[in-house]
Amino acid sequence: MxxxxxxxxxxxxxxxxxxxxxxxxxxxxxxxxxxxxxxxxxxxxxxxxxxxxxxxxxxxxxxxxxxxxxxxxxxxxxxxxxxxxxxxxxxxxxxxxxxxxxxxxxxxxxLPKWLDRALPNVDVEGEGLRAAADKDGEPDEDRELVRV
Structure with a gap:
């Protein structure tokens, strides 16, 4: 009890x-x-x-x-x-x-800036890779493999 x-x-x-x-x-x-x-x-x-x-x-x-x-x-x-x-x-x-x-x-x-800098940038959905690919125009083979 x-x-x-x-x-x-x-x-x-x-x-x-x-x-x-x-x-x-x-x-x-x-x-x-x-x-x-x-x-x-x-x-x-x-x-x-x-x-x-x-x-x-x-x-x-x-x-x-x-x-x-x-x-x-x-x-x-x-x-x-x-x-x-x-x-x-x-x-x-x-x-x-x-x-x-x-x-x-x-x-x-x-989120305080000091905490944002201290926390890791976890990109689960791959938004960072998509943004990098869009900036370069065509993603190279290494990026494509990482995205998949």
Whole structure:
């Protein structure tokens, strides 16, 4: 019984970070590609909300399945996790986070210059290679191999 809050915080925190990554990464990507902060939030939410909703419903169903157990501790953990996932996914991640980002506007995406210099430039989508190829006209063979 005394371990339940620790267990719940660990599980819900892990799920919350996944939901946050699905939503906010797509919003940030839209903002970096030139959309206004409001448009980026709408675009990111439109693309990420389905994934977060599906994942949350699946996890709620799994945890709610524990409620049918004859063991009181298992019932309590299942009910607590189902409610926590519902609250986190639908209230916090899909209502409060986009609202706060909309209120902050451009300040939500601001990064101090010293931190921007310290962080590595991870180009997952290959935008840097595309820009270099567009600047040169025709990409050479090495760039083409790296892009693929």
């Amino acid at each position: 005394s371990m339940m809050p620790i267990f719940m915080v660990g599980v819900v925190f892990g799920l919350a970070m996944d939901y946050e990554v699905f939503l906010v990464t797509r919003m940030r990507e839209a903002y970096v590609h030139g959309e206004s902060p409001h448009e980026a939030i709408v675009t990111g939410f439109r693309h990420g909300a389905r994934v977060v909703s599906a994942a949350a419903v699946i996890m709620i169903a799994v945890f709610a399945g524990f409620i049918g157990s004859s063991e009181q501790m298992v019932k309590m953990i299942g009910f607590g996790l189902a409610i926590a996932v519902f609250f986190d996914a639908f209230i916090v991640r899909m209502a409060l986070v986009p609202a706060v980002l909309a209120l902050l506007g451009r300040r939500a995406w601001w």
